[in-house]
Amino acid sequence: MANSGVQLLGFALSLVGVIALIVGTILPQWKMSAYVGDNIITAVAMYQGLWMSCAFQSTGQLQCKIYDSILQLDGTLQATRALMIVGIIVSIAGLGVATMGMKCTTCGGNNKVWKSRTAMTGGVILLVGALCALVACSWFAHNLIRAFYNPYSPVNTKFEFGAAIFIAWGGSFLDLLGGAMLASSCPRSKKPVPKYPVMSGMSALSPSSSTKEYV
DSSP: OOOHHHHHHHHHHHHHHHHHHHHHHHOSTTEEEOOOSSOOOOSEEEEEOSSEEEEEETTSOEEEEEOSOSTTSOHHHHHHHHHHHHHHHHHHHHHHHHHHHSTTSOTTTTOHHHHHHHHHHHHHHHHHHHHHHHHHHHHHHHHHHHHHTOTTSOGGGOEEEOHHHHHHHHHHHHHHHHHHHHHTTOOOOOOOOOSSOOOTTGGGGSHHHHOOOOO
16 A cells, blocks of 8 residues: 555645646746847837736836637647647546545544555546646647747747746656655555465364374
8 A cells, every 4th residue: 555645745746736727727927928039129028828818018018918809819829728728627536536545534434445446546546637737738838849949930039938838847857746646546466365274284184193192
């Protein structure tokens, strides 16, 4: 059986990872305007996220606008949205399943084998959710890098990594690590114990030793 401390650590890491995934998905700083080229304008900083785009002025004013239509977005942004939402939902479901199988909870009674298998199932679900979020972040980063180094892209339309994508990346890795710890709760198979134990002194019960001599 896996140690209950490992289960608690895995659950805590996954919980922090899911919170980071939610925060990273909501924040608009997935990519920010890159100041490259000869004409560097620092009066306005542009941010774009999965749900809105924002403009931060040097005066401290922040203006955000939610995307009007989903159909107007490019395929990369739509796929990133979908994968992040799926990853969060699957990870939350994995946390719920893992909670029922942890040793520190009373769900499932005293059936340790069932609880260990339930915790392992929750860990596997968390791994799936973490992989969905990790693929979304990596795919978004790949397209961002490719657009940045595209020589045909205008200088004023180049973007670089924002803070939100790093938060989502960190949440994905924490969720992945916690799911792996919970998935290690698979019970080990025990060797079958014989119903009637073999006596070590069977030779003492042999007929030759139990016979008595009469004079």
